[in-house]
Amino acid sequence: MKSEADVVIVGAGINGCALAYELSKRGKDVVVVDRRHIAAGATGRCGAGIRQQWSTKENALLAKKSVEIFEGLEEELGHPIGFRQGGYLIAIHDEEDMKQARKNVEMQKSIGLPVRIIDREEIKEIVPILDPDGMKAIAATFCPTDGHADPFKTANAYALAAIRNGATFYKFTEVRGIKVENREVREVITDKGSIKTKFVVDAAGAWSSRIAEMAGIKIPNKPVRKEALVTEPLPRIFDAMVISFRHGIYFSQMARGEILGGIPSPEEKIGYHFEPTWSFLKKMAYMLGRYAPILKGTNILRQWTGFYDVTPDALPVLGEDKNVRGFIHCHGFSGHGFMIAPMTARLLAQLITGEKLDLPIERLSLERFEKGTVKEKSVVG
Amino acid sequence: MKIVCRCEDLTEEDIVNAIRKYDMRTLSELRQILRLGMGPCQGRTCLPIAARILARETGQKIEDVMPPASRPPVVPVEIGVVGEDEE
Known part of the structure; x- marks a missing residue:
């Protein structure tokens, strides 16, 4: 050494x-x-998501500058990173959400992000398998330069x-x-x-x-156990990451076709807990079925845990x-x-x-x- | 050419090259870089073979090659079946 x-x-x-x-x-x-x-x-x-749509300017700026670096990173480092920009679609569930979304979008636009509020029809155009009724969504925000990279x-x-x-x-x-x-x-x-x-x-x-x-x-800081799951690979359906702050869900289709996502676990607790839970699997499967009913026939391949290092x-x-x-x-x-x-x-x-x-x-x-x-x-x- | 992981189409040569390039010591690293064992069979066929190659290449004992965490469900299960009676 x-x-x-x-x-x-x-x-x-x-x-x-x-x-x-x-x-x-x-x-x-x-x-x-x-x-x-x-x-x-x-x-x-x-x-694996890369999102610039944040509510605080600190996070939004760090994310925006990072996307600018991600865009040229493969060339700079000389190795593949699997970067792609399919956007993030964030559900808006009611008038209260809409108020916060308008505030966020205004700030995000002020730093130069191409984000906009979209209606239920456009939700289905961007991610065809989504059911706005099941999502209980009245609209969404969408930023096409958000995306993914392979961690x-x-x-x-x-x-x-x-x-x-x-x-x-x-x-x-x-x-x-x-x-x-x-x-x-x-x-x-x-x-x-x-x-x-x-x-x-x-x-x-x-x-x-x-x-x-x-x-x-x-x-x-506190360690908080988080869980995720991935399905079998499917033919290419959509490119965006779908998320909801209300339901806590996020999911997207990865480069090889599998659907990867997570949701806060009902048994979420602070501390070094590594065990995957059945209650997470159940809650995530239920919510996925509501957001995208056609996925009900898709197989889940595995679930795992990781930690958020959470500050106040x-x-x-x-x-x-x-x-x-x-x-x-x-x-x-x-x-x-x-x-x-x-x-x-x-x-x-x-x-x-x-x-x-x-x-x-x-x-x-x-x-x-x-x-x-x-x-x-x-x-x- | 010896196929090791049928789901992800990986040969012994792929595995040996990755071990050398990334200076790997664990199956968990192989899984991340090559997606070894991440296909529909979840590593039931390939992991024991890959463990043997890893032990040989790195001079570790086969029992010291750390098995990666086992991740449920053990067999693939449909979203609609698991999420059926929630709420």
Whole structure:
């Protein structure tokens, strides 16, 4: 194991891999440490969606800038990532929803997103298998530049490009401690050896609070078990992701034809629970049958669990810690870490190398929780 | 040419190449990159064979090659059957 590095990143999920690439591109000597392998946590279990339709400007901007990066990412990294833009269709169920949708659309348009409100007829044009009555939808919002990418391929593409730039990945390596002296990061201690460094990045997803604790930092994140399922592959039917904030459901047809989706589990609880539940399977199957009755005859192949790393306002925590110099927060993605990773990684790389940041991130600092903050409303899954 | 995963049409060569390219140690990594065992049979045929190839390529003991998490339902089941009597 190397004894020294400019930056040590804890976590080889999408954010750890993307940041390793952005830093290595800037000439930094980067090490990534993960207890398991690349995309073994939330990244490899996520719904693969890329959405720009958020209720807070912070999330919407991070997502929009990330889509701009996703559009050229395959070429930049030199490996396939399976990016495609079929849009996101978000159900509007009543007048209350409509009020919030109008507010969201106005903000989203102000930052340049091609989003619009569509009627029930257009819902069926975009996703022919949808039943607006079963959905209990009066309308929907649609943004055609939202889409999908393959989380496994994207994380690995970032990792391979980072390695090509000189980054080192230590898989199956567990962080045991972080040495802090005079309120500055000095060393990361693992079960395979210690690495001297001035910067450590906490990109450990649902385990980020354990890593922060090693540096004496308390963060308010909570791990929440989430579940998803996938069906057998079907011929190509639709390209959009369908979601409802009211019902919490999301589903779409993946590149190979299978339908993948999730919904909040009736037995959802905080903590490290890994077991898939029957009640999720039942609820998801029921709701899918209501949204798209024709899918009732489709076989479910498997279900699995993953974690959202949830903060009190469902916004990520980004930036350097105010009390421990060199400790970089990169966690709390609350279920949308994959879709905003490209821009998040770029901003944190700019922060670490002392460049000017493309977007301000002060409002995403850990300290915001002391003052109170505006909660992101557009959350599913 | 030796076919290992019939659902996903993967050969022994595909598996060996992926193990080397990505420096893999687990079946879980093979599943992510190649979709090994993610087809209709859910790995019942290919996983034991892939485990043997992985053990050989990485110098691990066959019993140390971690089996990936088993994911229900064990056999494919229709959406309409599972979601029938909700509400």
